[in-house]
Amino acid sequence: MAVSRLLNDLNDPQHQAVTSLSQHLLVLAGAGSGKTRVLAHRIAWLIETTQISPWSIIAVTFTNKTAREMRGRIETLLHLDTQSMWIGTFHSLSHRLLRRHWQEAGLSQQFQILDNEDQLGFLKRICKQLQLDENLWPVRQFQNFINNSKDAGLQPQDIDVQGSDQLANQVQVYQAYQTACERGALVDFGELLLRSHKLWLQRPDILQHYQNRFQHLLVDEFQDTNTIQYAWLRTLAGSSCSVTVVGDDDQSIYSWRGARIENIQQFSQDFKHGEIIRLEQNYRSTETILKAANGLIKHNNGRLGKSLWTEDQSGEPISIYAGFNEQDEARFIVEQIHRWESAGNLRSEAAILYRSNAQSRVLEEALIRSSKPYRIYGGQRFYDRLEIRNALAYMRLVNNRYDDAAIERIINIPTRGIGVRTLDVIRQNARTEGSSLWQAAQGIIISSALPARAHNALHGFLNLIEQMATATAQMQLDELTDYIIRVSGLIKHHSKEKGEKAQTRIENLNELVSAAKTFASTWSPAQLNRQLDEEADERPETALAAMLDQAALDSGEQQADESEDSVQLMTLHSAKGLEFPLVFMAGLEEGLFPHQLSLVADGRLEEERRLCYVGITRAMQKLIITYAEARRLHGQDTMNRPSRFISELPQELIEEVRLKSSVRRPLSYRPAVSNPTDRRSQRTNLMETPVLALGQSVRHAMFGEGTVIDAEGSGPRARVQVQFDSQGSKWLVLSHAKLELI
DNA sequence: AAGATAGTCGTTTTT
DNA sequence: CGACTATCTT
Numbered sequence: 001m002a003v004s005r006l007l008n009d010l011n012d013p014q015h016q017a018v019t020s021l022s023q024h025l026l027v028l029a030g031a032g033s034g035k036t037r038v039l040a041h042r043i044a045w046l047i048e049t050t051q052i053s054p055w056s057i058i059a060v061t062f063t064n065k066t067a068r069e070m071r072g073r074i075e076t077l078l079h080l081d082t083q084s085m086w087i088g089t090f091h092s093l094s095h096r097l098l099r100r101h102w103q104e105a106g107l108s109q110q111f112q113i114l115d116n117e118d119q120l121g122f123l124k125r126i127c128k129q130l131q132l133d134e135n136l137w138p139v140r141q142f143q144n145f146i147n148n149s150k151d152a153g154l155q156p157q158d159i160d161v162q163g164s165d166q167l168a169n170q171v172q173v174y175q176a177y178q179t180a181c182e183r184g185a186l187v188d189f190g191e192l193l194l195r196s197h198k199l200w201l202q203r204p205d206i207l208q209h210y211q212n213r214f215q216h217l218l219v220d221e222f223q224d225t226n227t228i229q230y231a232w233l234r235t236l237a238g239s240s241c242s243v244t245v246v247g248d249d250d251q252s253i254y255s256w257r258g259a260r261i262e263n264i265q266q267f268s269q270d271f272k273h274g275e276i277i278r279l280e281q282n283y284r285s286t287e288t289i290l291k292a293a294n295g296l297i298k299h300n301n302g303r304l305g306k307s308l309w310t311e312d313q314s315g316e317p318i319s320i321y322a323g324f325n326e327q328d329e330a331r332f333i334v335e336q337i338h339r340w341e342s343a344g345n346l347r348s349e350a351a352i353l354y355r356s357n358a359q360s361r362v363l364e365e366a367l368i369r370s371s372k373p374y375r376i377y378g379g380q381r382f383y384d385r386l387e388i389r390n391a392l393a394y395m396r397l398v399n400n401r402y403d404d405a406a407i408e409r410i411i412n413i414p415t416r417g418i419g420v421r422t423l424d425v426i427r428q429n430a431r432t433e434g435s436s437l438w439q440a441a442q443g444i445i446i447s448s449a450l451p452a453r454a455h456n457a458l459h460g461f462l463n464l465i466e467q468m469a470t471a472t473a474q475m476q477l478d479e480l481t482d483y484i485i486r487v488s489g490l491i492k493h494h495s496k497e498k499g500e501k502a503q504t505r506i507e508n509l510n511e512l513v514s515a516a517k518t519f520a521s522t523w524s525p526a527q528l529n530r531q532l533d534e535e536a537d538e539r540p541e542t543a544l545a546a547m548l549d550q551a552a553l554d555s556g557e558q559q560a561d562e563s564e565d566s567v568q569l570m571t572l573h574s575a576k577g578l579e580f581p582l583v584f585m586a587g588l589e590e591g592l593f594p595h596q597l598s599l600v601a602d603g604r605l606e607e608e609r610r611l612c613y614v615g616i617t618r619a620m621q622k623l624i625i626t627y628a629e630a631r632r633l634h635g636q637d638t639m640n641r642p643s644r645f646i647s648e649l650p651q652e653l654i655e656e657v658r659l660k661s662s663v664r665r666p667l668s669y670r671p672a673v674s675n676p677t678d679r680r681s682q683r684t685n686l687m688e689t690p691v692l693a694l695g696q697s698v699r700h701a702m703f704g705e706g707t708v709i710d711a712e713g714s715g716p717r718a719r720v721q722v723q724f725d726s727q728g729s730k731w732l733v734l735s736h737a738k739l740e741l742i
Numbered sequence: 743a744a745g746a747t748a749g750t751c752g753t754t755t756t757t
Numbered sequence: 758c759g760a761c762t763a764t765c766t767t
Contacts (some may be wrong), residue, residue, distance in 0.1 A: 092757090189757060254756080254757090357754080358754090415744070419743045420743090424744095434749080453743090573755050574755090574756085595754060598756070744766100745767080746765080749762085749764090750760105750762075751759100752761100
């Protein structure tokens with residue numbers, strides 16, 4: 001029967017984890033130990049052997065992407081439609097809950113999700129109203145405070161402000177923000193969790209319902225759960241549910257947003273009768289890479305203890321390259337990728353990982369210069385683009401007139417004569433009436449409180465939105481989108497931008513239309529409720545509302561052109577869970593990685609080290625670490641020491657790729673071309689000591705004349721790269737190629 | 743009210 | 758360095 005298929009190819013601990021009958025299970029799974037596989041197989045096994053309904057399983061993943069993968073795996077394993085299963089992130093599951101119980105949760109049915117950027121804009125406005133000096137009270141600080149509070153499960157009234165003016169002030173802003181959110185029917189990320197948890201606590205009947213339903217609760221990336229998430233799952237689990245959590249304390253890299261590794265220990269205490277299984281065999285990396293990872297992470301204290309091993313061969317040493325500056329670093333990386341390709345490998349097998357997004361620019365430029373396609377993960381996501389956010393704001397208003405964040409964004413985009421002056425009047429009225437901006441604006445029109453010109457402009461705007469709503473009511477989602485971007489004037493507005501911007505903006509807007517089409521084709525109003533779940537909502541959600549939710553919640557990891565073979569660029573954080581044959585870790589400098597800010601707060605350095613551990617363990621075959629001796633950052637030149645993490649690696653695993661000092665500097669930094677004596681000595685010693693200068697003209701018997709553009713290694717392995725006048729550029733081993741200086 | 747220009751500011755990671 | 762604001766001009 002199919003059960004054996006689920007258990008084939010599993011090693012002993014994996015097998016145990018998949019088939020464990022303990023009520024609770026904690027799987028400590030090292031990097032590359034087949035964690036996701038175990039989770040998927042366990043779910044499949046539970047369904048297959050214990051005859052429980054897929055319906056009674058709830059699985060929580062860290063990202064939407066992982067959730068999709070999980071569904072895919074289960075569908076492959078069992079040929080089963082996973083639509084009825086609750087698989088998703090804490091946020092998306094909470095959201096689903098709130099959509100269903102909006103009334104009991106005290107929400108408007110039209111509630112919309114407020115993402116980070118809108119949240120910040122919102123807070124800016126609130127701070128202005130409260131007349132807080134922005135230099136004294138940076139808005140971002142309030143944003144962090146609010147989000148951290150929510151992650152910790154704290155609402156304004158839960159915070160004791162005794163004796164701290166600062167705290168009192170922050171709570172005041174928090175409170176004002178909450179009020180504003182309620183008025184606009186807006187729910188931020190933290191609120192999704194907070195509210196759904198509160199719903200359960202306040203409505204035991206609803207909680208009971210879900211506790212009856214879910215017999216198995218599984219959690220991936222458990223080390224990254226925060227306080228409210230842990231409380232959430234503990235509440236849901238109740239006493240009879242079976243709970244499986246999978247995690248790796250060494251890969252906890254999100255404490256800055258409230259993740260608590262301690263939850264792992266907490267789990268053992270709270271969920272008695274639990275079994276603990278360790279997955280330590282790694283199927284991903286060479287022995288060298290694993291030794292490096294183990295060697296590094298040893299420097300952390302208070303680990304649960306876990307040591308990866310492999311049956312794989314030792315593999316290539318870890319290369320370390322010291323770039324002269326960040327340009328040189330990038331150039332080196334691109335060159336290595338070129339070599340990798342020349343050896344018959346795919347570009348897409350190579351990944352460049354870095355600590356912060358700002359580093360990607362130089363790398364991109366180098367890749368563009370050598371016309372290598374690349375793909376950036378994270379970074380600016382589709383739904384984050386200005387023009388897309390504008391379009392979505394219109395759509396949000398059509399969906400929910402009270403969405404203050406949306407009004408603020410587009411009330412005067414394209415410019416339609418509603419300036420700050422008018423806007424201030426609206427805000428003022430909204431504040432005194434305690435109403436939304438939309439209502440306030442309507443009131444102003446009715447009472448004709450504005451000068452004629454502004455009055456007409458505002459009236460026109462209100463009519464425009466209402467007219468859009470009416471006109472699109474019966475439209476398909478993609479028609480609606482197309483209608484809105486045209487009638488709003490966004491297309492015209494963005495096409496007026498100068499440079500190439502206009503073109504891409506329009507392309508993106510059109511892309512949004514096709515995204516809407518795709519979304520509509522995979523979405524049906526019944527999907528969430530009717531057939532698959534026991535309760536049907538009276539009124540199904542509209543496709544528009546569903547798309548807006550998705551845009552906020554899953555800001556588009558589904559990148560378009562995966563077809564082209566391209567180099568992968570991403571931050572170390574977004575690399576978690578992925579693997580690549582060839583991995584570069586760039587910018588390993590003190591101050592950059594570990595990051596400056598991590599050196600002050602305690603505990604942060606260890607997290608940086610774990611981040612480095614995550615980076616190392618992404619590599620399957622070859623790991624190349626680079627740093628720059630000088631780096632231009634924020635327009636300032638800085639000299640950084642190599643990262644301490646480099647010296648924490650077992651030195652015997654490392655091979656330093658240092659260029660000879662005479663050739664390692666870029667041409668512009670070199671003194672003028674060598675004098676005749678030098679040249680003579682170079683010619684005589686060419687075979688033994690490769691002291692070729694970059695920029696040196698040479699002749700090759702077969703390829704003709706060219707210029708030395710790069711060099712590396714020494715002795716018999718010394719090689720130079722020559723840009724030939726007619727044959728392109730080639731790497732030549734000096735001891736073989738008979739190069740003549742000219 | 744809109745657009746242009748100058749001047750200031752902060753610089754991590756993201757569901 | 759570049760994003761964002763405040764201020765100036767039209």
